[in-house]
Amino acid sequence: MRVVDTIAELRQARAQLQGLVGLVPTMGALHAGHMSLVNAAREDCDTVVVTIFVNPTQFAPNEDLDAYPRDLPADLAKLEAAGVDLVFTPTPETMYPSNYQTFVEVEKVSQGKEGAHRPGHFRGVATIVTKLFNLTQPDAAYFGQKDAQQVAVIKALVRDLNFPLDIVILPIVREADGLAMSSRNVYLNPNERRAATALNRSLQAAAAAYDAGERHPERLRQTALAVLNAEPLAHVDYVSVADAVTLEELTAPSENPILLSLTARVGLPRLLDNCLLPYSLNTREALTRILGGEV
Numbered sequence: 001m002r003v004v005d006t007i008a009e010l011r012q013a014r015a016q017l018q019g020l021v022g023l024v025p026t027m028g029a030l031h032a033g034h035m036s037l038v039n040a041a042r043e044d045c046d047t048v049v050v051t052i053f054v055n056p057t058q059f060a061p062n063e064d065l066d067a068y069p070r071d072l073p074a075d076l077a078k079l080e081a082a083g084v085d086l087v088f089t090p091t092p093e094t095m096y097p098s099n100y101q102t103f104v105e106v107e108k109v110s111q112g113k114e115g116a117h118r119p120g121h122f123r124g125v126a127t128i129v130t131k132l133f134n135l136t137q138p139d140a141a142y143f144g145q146k147d148a149q150q151v152a153v154i155k156a157l158v159r160d161l162n163f164p165l166d167i168v169i170l171p172i173v174r175e176a177d178g179l180a181m182s183s184r185n186v187y188l189n190p191n192e193r194r195a196a197t198a199l200n201r202s203l204q205a206a207a208a209a210y211d212a213g214e215r216h217p218e219r220l221r222q223t224a225l226a227v228l229n230a231e232p233l234a235h236v237d238y239v240s241v242a243d244a245v246t247l248e249e250l251t252a253p254s255e256n257p258i259l260l261s262l263t264a265r266v267g268l269p270r271l272l273d274n275c276l277l278p279y280s281l282n283t284r285e286a287l288t289r290i291l292g293g294e295v
């Protein structure tokens with residue numbers, strides 16, 4: 001496994017790669033969710049490239065950029081064991097030198113939900129992903145359902161800017177009690193860790209209502225919200241019931257699959273979770289096709 005941290009080394013290493021190249025962009029502090037993307041890329045592609053970069057432009061000034069968990073030695077050991085070929089670990093100065101002034105904005109799907117709560121976040125995401133696509137020129141890039149609106153932003157980016165690559169979406173990997181794995185879960189104390197299961201429990205409650213025939217978006221939203229509100233340590237930011245293809249908020253029952261997404265602060269971290277409804281659509285194949293539309 002080759003590890004490089006400069007643009008020149010990355011370009012030189014990329015030029016030597018043969019066959020299908022799969023890219024997995026990450027911010028490090030790798031867990032089994034990240035590794036599911038790496039393993040999928042390893043199965044599909046001849047060469048796997050992973051990037052580890054805590055991207056400052058996707059953090060708002062009041063967010064946890066400095067405190068974001070970092071553990072490069074442990075990350076590299078996991079990637080080596082998984083058979084990764086090339087790892088890119090640039091510094092912020094390498095990606096954003098002092099005269100840096102170009103940003104990418106994806107308009108419609110960046111609005112609302114995470115976009116409303118994290119101003120500038122998706123501009124930072126779209127910019128870094130564009131740069132990583134240009135630098136690594138992958139045939140396929142792997143992302144997690146966990147960041148569902150990010151998936152829609154990246155799919156729009158790939159369509160609109162004509163990147164010649166496939167986007168593959170992998171389902172959320174969860175702890176045994178249902179909590180979605182996240183690098184930020186390390187911030188949770190034992191009580192908060194127990195309370196954090198309310199996010200998945202609220203998705204499950206709405207999924208059960210959907211299975212029982214409920215289709216009205218507001219009633220599905222209230223079903224999820226009631227479970228979250230019953231947990232005193234969870235402070236809800238939003239519960240969204242949206243069209244899974246367009247990500248537009250639903251106000252009336254729709255024939256299309258639904259993206260039910262929510263965020264809540266539990267202790268320090270803001271936690272995210274989501275699912276497609278019907279629940280049977282939370283698979284690689286369905287997510288890749290449906291979430292954020294076709295590439």
Ligand code: AMP
Nearest residue numbers: 026027028033143144146147172173181
């Ligand atoms: P991050 O390092 O948080 O930027 O995440 C890198 C990639 O891993 C993104 O595409 C995430 O959506 C994905 N990811 C994060 N958590 C999970 C999870 N629990 N299951 C599957 N994918 C995940």
